[in-house]
Amino acid sequence: MxxxxxxxxxxxxxxxFRRADAAPRKGKALKGAFILLSAFFVVYCCxxxxxxxxxxxxxxxxxxxxxxxxxxxxxxxxxxxxxxDLPIEAKYLAALIGVLxxxxxxxxxxxxxxxxxTIDFSKVFIVYVLVFVLITDIERLRLIIFIxxxxxxxxxxxxxxxxxxxxxxxxxxxxVYSNPNDLAFAIVLCIPFAFGFLITSKGAxxxxxxSAGILVMxxxxxxxxxxxxxxxxxxxxxxxxxxxxxxxxxxxxxxITGFLVTLxxxxxxxxxxxxxxxxxxxxxxxxxxxxxxxxxxLMVLALKGIERYPILGIGANNFTNYSGMWHExxxxxxxxxxxxxxxxxxxxxxxxxxxxxxxxxxRKRKNLPLNHEIFTGAIHxxxxxxxxxxxxxxxxxxxxxxFAVAYTSVxxxxxxxxxxxxxxxxxxxxxxxxxxxxxxxxxxxxxVTVPRGTGRNSPLY
Numbered sequence: 001m002x003x004x005x006x007x008x009x010x011x012x013x014x015x016x017f018r019r020a021d022a023a024p025r026k027g028k029a030l031k032g033a034f035i036l037l038s039a040f041f042v043v044y045c046c047x048x049x050x051x052x053x054x055x056x057x058x059x060x061x062x063x064x065x066x067x068x069x070x071x072x073x074x075x076x077x078x079x080x081x082x083x084x085d086l087p088i089e090a091k092y093l094a095a096l097i098g099v100l101x102x103x104x105x106x107x108x109x110x111x112x113x114x115x116x117x118t119i120d121f122s123k124v125f126i127v128y129v130l131v132f133v134l135i136t137d138i139e140r141l142r143l144i145i146f147i148x149x150x151x152x153x154x155x156x157x158x159x160x161x162x163x164x165x166x167x168x169x170x171x172x173x174x175x176v177y178s179n180p181n182d183l184a185f186a187i188v189l190c191i192p193f194a195f196g197f198l199i200t201s202k203g204a205x206x207x208x209x210x211s212a213g214i215l216v217m218x219x220x221x222x223x224x225x226x227x228x229x230x231x232x233x234x235x236x237x238x239x240x241x242x243x244x245x246x247x248x249x250x251x252x253x254x255x256i257t258g259f260l261v262t263l264x265x266x267x268x269x270x271x272x273x274x275x276x277x278x279x280x281x282x283x284x285x286x287x288x289x290x291x292x293x294x295x296x297x298l299m300v301l302a303l304k305g306i307e308r309y310p311i312l313g314i315g316a317n318n319f320t321n322y323s324g325m326w327h328e329x330x331x332x333x334x335x336x337x338x339x340x341x342x343x344x345x346x347x348x349x350x351x352x353x354x355x356x357x358x359x360x361x362x363r364k365r366k367n368l369p370l371n372h373e374i375f376t377g378a379i380h381x382x383x384x385x386x387x388x389x390x391x392x393x394x395x396x397x398x399x400x401x402x403f404a405v406a407y408t409s410v411x412x413x414x415x416x417x418x419x420x421x422x423x424x425x426x427x428x429x430x431x432x433x434x435x436x437x438x439x440x441x442x443x444x445x446x447x448v449t450v451p452r453g454t455g456r457n458s459p460l461y
């Protein structure tokens with residue numbers, strides 16, 4: 001059968017004709033793997049085992065993450081992105097896990113506990129890889145961020161409903177939300193995303209739902225009475241309102257948010273105010289002041305541990321044993337340095353430095369689509385909130401900040417896809433558009449192919 005070629009009409013009408021042997025358009029890559037990745041985010045962020053009893057006896061997080069990885073590996077040839085395309089921040093994360101593994105094996109405190117905790121933390125690298133290779137468009141990125149944000153909003157509502165009479169909502173929800181400071185930390189990291197959905201959602205009902213979600217998360221944060229969480233909120237919220245309120249000229253967001261924070265401080269923030277006052281008043285027997293003094297002592301012990309074990313540290317999650325006080329040091333950077341050594345701290349800082357570099361690269365592009373612009377600002381506010389909040393809390397092994405780093409890596413590629421897309425052809429207007437419609441020129445024509453040796457290429461032409 002002779003080869004088929006395009007006619008010369010292709011040159012005159014670009015985009016209207018295609019080769020007969022052209023490959024069909026690919027569907028969304030690795031849909032099954034992405035569904036399992038979404039299921040993992042539901043399990044990790046929403047913790048359904050807290051209210052579905054049979055799930056407590058199943059390692060659902062490992063099943064969903066492992067299933068997504070297996071689905072990706074079995075069909076990796078059809079993926080748009082390959083493992084060799086992983087950015088430098090992924091390599092820093094892998095190196096960090098390698099150093100922590102060596103630190104755990106050689107731990108001078110408790111090898112078994114450090115190895116177990118390092119294995120648990122290493123799962124974040126698998127999630128990072130899956131996020132990077134499976135999120136290939138802005139809709140998928142929105143969905144993953146939606147799952148994370150909506151899960152935190154739902155869990156904070158449950159925490160308020162179940163633990164309104166429990167001091168600081170402590171232990172109402174298990175896992176990463178059991179500690180009041182950790183719950184406040186998760187809330188602050190997700191509030192910028194909630195603002196992003198509030199702005200980009202269509203319809204009054206959806207906007208009302210996201211407004212209610214933001215109100216619930218702010219209320220829960222004040223009920224935790226977390227001083228670090230409040231400082232984190234002040235920094236992250238300022239950046240968020242700068243992106244969406246000032247630069248986006250949505251000044252009503254600044255006014256409404258300021259009113260809500262003031263109202264919540266007067267109603268739900270009494271315990272928080274007392275904890276701040278206790279730092280300066282130094283009342284004997286006051287639990288807040290005692291907590292402040294204990295944290296100072298833990299930091300001194302952490303500095304001594306860094307001085308004694310500067311290369312590999314004492315092993316992941318071993319500082320509670322090493323200190324003798326059975327508490328973590330309330331500074332993420334000291335935590336990673338004393339438990340993983342100074343090389344781990346350097347790698348840790350490099351990971352987040354790469355994330356901010358990614359965001360600068362994305363923000364340099366002009367005329368970003370709305371979703372790209374809004375969620376780039378939300379990720380920026382969330383990461384700044386983490387960098388500042390990490391100074392006041394032990395969040396070295398929390399997955400949420402690494403999720404945000406993965407989002408920045410994906411956003412860089414999504415913006416590059418925009419740059420590679422062909423510019424749309426100008427659309428005729430007025431009488432010319434009517435003429436095109438009348439003669440069928442404005443309608444898409446079917447593909448036309450002719451055998452080789454005919455048409456203008458025929459020797460008889």
